[in-house]
Structures are given as C-alpha cells and as structure tokens.
Amino acid sequence: MLEKELREAYHFIFEEDLLQEIVKFGALKEVKAGDTIIDIGEYVKSMPLLLEGAIKILREDKEGDELLLYFLERGDTCAMTLSCCLGQTRSEIRAIAEKDTRLVMIPIEKMEEWTSRFKSWRNFVFESYHNRLSEMLDTIDTIAFLHLDERLMRYLQDKAKINKSEQIQITHQEIAYDLHTSRVVVSRLLKKLEIEGKIGLQRNSIIVHQL
Structure with a gap:
C-alpha cells in the first residue's frame, strides 16, 4: 500500500x-483533521512527505496568536521542517492537519545521505525551499498590501481549493485565529462578502461562489 501511494x-x-x-526507511503516519503533527519548540527528527490530505503551517507571536503561513498538499514537504532537521534546531512553526492526512516520515540521517546520493532528492529539497519561500512572501504581501476583506476572500478560496469543495466546514472563530484578527471583524466581513454575492453563509460552514 505504501509503495503504491508513494x-x-x-x-x-x-x-x-x-x-x-523511501519505502524501506520511511515510516507511514496517519493523522486526523485538526491533529498537531509538529509543534513549536519541538526538536524535529523526521521530515514529512505528503501522500494524501493537506497540512496548514502556522507561526505564533509572543502573545500566542497564530498566523497562517501556507498550506501543504500531496507531493509537498515543509521547508521549515527541512531547516530544523538539517540544523537540529527546535521547530519555529506549528503543522496541523487541515483534513485527514497520510504522510511518510523521513529520518533526518537519510535526508542528509540522500542529498549527496540522489540528484532528484537535492532538486526536490531546493525546489521545496523556493516554493515555500514564495508562499511566505505572498503571505507577507497579502498582509502588507491587501485589505482584510481581500485577505479573507483569498483565504476562503485557498481553503476551498485545498479541500476540493466549494463548501468549507469552519467557524468564524477558526478563521479569526488563522487571519490573526477578531471573530467580530470576521463575521462582519463575511456578511459583506455574502451581500456582494461572493460567498454563502450557513451554520458553521461557508460556500465559496468565486473560486
């Protein structure tokens, strides 16, 4: 099963x-939606390769508020995890399963060995760094240059694409946590987007009309 999925x-x-x-040395791991895979302050001893599902990567400020950095999907890995593994430092991010997820955990010693042995692995690592950096820069641009309603709409569109459904099961408070704002502000902006015809609001779910 692992070999086929891989x-x-x-x-x-x-x-x-x-x-x-990877089949020989990787460890299959299954996590449920909402489970924490890697937490801030932990030493990272293995790197995840996603087989199925999605993971959101979050940062935390000094007050304990979270900010969504990017999502990972099948075929991805996390550049922040790579850095922690190779540098043997504590994690600076929190990785949470966006939905039920299957992944292969690669031991740190194999990551270093494969970098010298396999060109495809080196290319994958460098490309992962590049892609995640681009996504973080996009997050910074979004915070710096977009109004909160535009950020919210982009967030909803990303969630819908990740979950492959126009209907997102989520509360206003959960959105507020991810966007580092208040539930009251989120509720007001969601109502505004609904009036504009961009979304539909239901109990604990949102339908995204514009993908």
Missing part, C-alpha cells in the same frame, strides 16, 4: 532507487 504521489519527482529507499 509512486502515485512522487514517481514523477524521484528516481526508482530513491523510491525504494
């Missing part, structure tokens, strides 16, 4: 010998 997600990225190494 091939479906990564056969176009990794060569055959590397796929066999």
Whole structure:
C-alpha cells in the first residue's frame, strides 16, 4: 500500500532507487483533521512527505496568536521542517492537519545521505525551499498590501481549493485565529462578502461562489 501511494504521489519527482529507499526507511503516519503533527519548540527528527490530505503551517507571536503561513498538499514537504532537521534546531512553526492526512516520515540521517546520493532528492529539497519561500512572501504581501476583506476572500478560496469543495466546514472563530484578527471583524466581513454575492453563509460552514 505504501509503495503504491508513494509512486502515485512522487514517481514523477524521484528516481526508482530513491523510491525504494523511501519505502524501506520511511515510516507511514496517519493523522486526523485538526491533529498537531509538529509543534513549536519541538526538536524535529523526521521530515514529512505528503501522500494524501493537506497540512496548514502556522507561526505564533509572543502573545500566542497564530498566523497562517501556507498550506501543504500531496507531493509537498515543509521547508521549515527541512531547516530544523538539517540544523537540529527546535521547530519555529506549528503543522496541523487541515483534513485527514497520510504522510511518510523521513529520518533526518537519510535526508542528509540522500542529498549527496540522489540528484532528484537535492532538486526536490531546493525546489521545496523556493516554493515555500514564495508562499511566505505572498503571505507577507497579502498582509502588507491587501485589505482584510481581500485577505479573507483569498483565504476562503485557498481553503476551498485545498479541500476540493466549494463548501468549507469552519467557524468564524477558526478563521479569526488563522487571519490573526477578531471573530467580530470576521463575521462582519463575511456578511459583506455574502451581500456582494461572493460567498454563502450557513451554520458553521461557508460556500465559496468565486473560486
């Protein structure tokens, strides 16, 4: 089962010998939606490769408020995790399953070994750094240059795409946590977006009309 899922997600990225190494040394892990996979302050001893599902990566400020940085989907890994593994430092991010997720955990010693042995692994690591950096820069641009209603709409669109459904099961408070604002503000802006015809509001769910 693991080998089949791994091939479906990564056969176009990794060569055959590397796929066999991942099957041999990787550990399959299943997490439920809402579960914390990596928490802030933990030492990271393995790196996740996503087979199925989605993960959201969050930062936390000194007051304990969270800010969503980016999402990970099948075929992705987390550059922040890579940095912590290779530098053997504590995690500066929190990784939470956006929905039920299956992933392969790669031991830190194999990450270093494969970097020298497999060109496809090196390319994957460098590309992952690049992609995650671009997403974090996009997050910074969104915070700096977009109004909160525009940020909220982009957030809802991203959530809908990640979950492959126009209907998002989420509360106003959960959105407020991710966008680092208050529930009252979120509720007001959601009502505004509904009046504009961009979304539909239901109890603990939102339908995104504009994807």
